[in-house]
């Protein structure tokens with residue numbers, strides 16, 4: 383899932399300082415799971431903002447709504463008719479959701495309430511780890527299911543580097559060395575052959591905005 | 607001859623090579639480089655010019671390499687993958703070769719986090735092994751990484767680094783094999799303090815026939831003090847300093863620790879000269895360039911061969 387973190391309160395407060403009627407829009411998917419931007423977080427943010435602005439002698443009128451997925455136009459339709467009463471929107475969705483919301487309501491300022499941080503997994507309640515940088519050229523089949531692009535601090539394809547500190551990465555004793563893990567796992571599976579060959583320079587496919595249209599939908603796209 | 611570098615000639619002639627290191631200054635002072643270089647002339651066969659070492663900004667390694675040439679030193683132009691992408695690297699390689707640089711050392715580079723710009727974007731477009739492969743392709747096939755022809759290919763003796771002391775130990779010799787396969791002509795190792803592990807690693811390399819395909823130079827850094835030994839043991843990633851090294855320095859009074867450090871380095875060098883599979887020693891006397899002539903003398907490495 384996409385993991386995000388709510389922005390510091392003072393930053394959000396500064397973003398909305400010129401607005402008096404604001405709608406906070408949550409998202410019920412990834413950011414709800416990682417406790418950053420679901421229904422509950424919409425309520426908490428609005429309460430905090432209401433109190434802070436009252437204390438400042440500059441009250442704010444806030445609305446809150448959480449849609450199923452902000453990264454899907456279909457789910458944004460339900461906001462039609464609601465938007466007009468507000469000067470601005472805060473989105474607690476990931477960067478994709480925020481941009482879709484802004485695109486759907488281009489006349490309204492749309493402000494981010496979270497920092498979208500990574501594609502990750504849920505290690506435990508409230509504990510998420512980055513796992514993938516969406517490089518577009520997945521090599522997990524060769525690296526024992528451990529991503530060198532994400533998990534190695536230097537994104538090396540032919541590691542481990544000389545900085546490996548016991549089993550940790552040179553950047554921190556708390557960060558396991560990805561290539562140490564890759565070696566260990568492949569060694570146990572008797573598959574070290576897959577890293578003995580030199581990985582050639584990678585074709586970085588994530589340097590331009592990407593679009594995917596599934597083959598079955600190519601015609602549909604062409605017609606738009 | 608692949609490059610015609612002094613190091614290549616010395617190694618091909620079968621001499622035991624002795625190389626040094628020079629860290630460029632954190633400023634634009636040309637005399638700082640000249641001063642360090644003067645200590646090294648005549649004492650070493652080639653000198654590594656570090657590239658934004660420990661991720662701290664310094665005078666660029668190609669510029670300091672050119673100053674070294676002017677001073678009569680042969681540079682080993684270090685290039686890290688951290689700071690530039692494949693376009694910048696290939697451009698710099700051509701430029702360095704055009705201006706007479708004949709050796710290059712291909713490194714990943716320390717992570718940005720260690721330096722003075724911890725939130726810089728790490729480039730790591732290619733890694734050190736891919737860099738070796740790229741330089742070889744440029745030199746031997748006369749082609750850029752992208753496939754286009756190079757009208758005048760660069761002439762460089764290609765180096766890589768190896769750290770026999772970083773985990774997993776069993777994989778280190780295979781990684782050395784990968785560097786050789788990619789095109790490394792010579793290898794300089796991490797500073798050696800654990801001689802037992804070094805002997806074991808070289809034996810593995812001998813057994814795999816790797817030492818016949820590449821020249822390996824063992825890294826030596828004399829300890830200046832007990833404090834330095836402790837720091838290296840605890841703070842430098844991938845560095846292994848066994849307790850007996852610490853104990854030996856503890857056994858001498860503070861004033862004499864530097865001398866003891868040099869003595870230990872000389873003993874190591876003596877053993878390296880006899881070690882099958884080693885072709886030389888790489889002396890990294892960090893911020894101790896003025897001591898290099900003395901160390902070279904005491905290690906019986908002088909005079910350096912003329913080839």
Ligand code: SF4
Nearest residue numbers: 514515517520521529
């Ligand atoms: S290699 Fe890593 S970054 Fe690339 S797609 Fe696979 S998991 Fe994601």
Ligand code: SF4
Nearest residue numbers: 534543551552559560
């Ligand atoms: S120590 Fe391991 S994870 Fe860290 S940069 Fe080196 S190879 Fe990558």
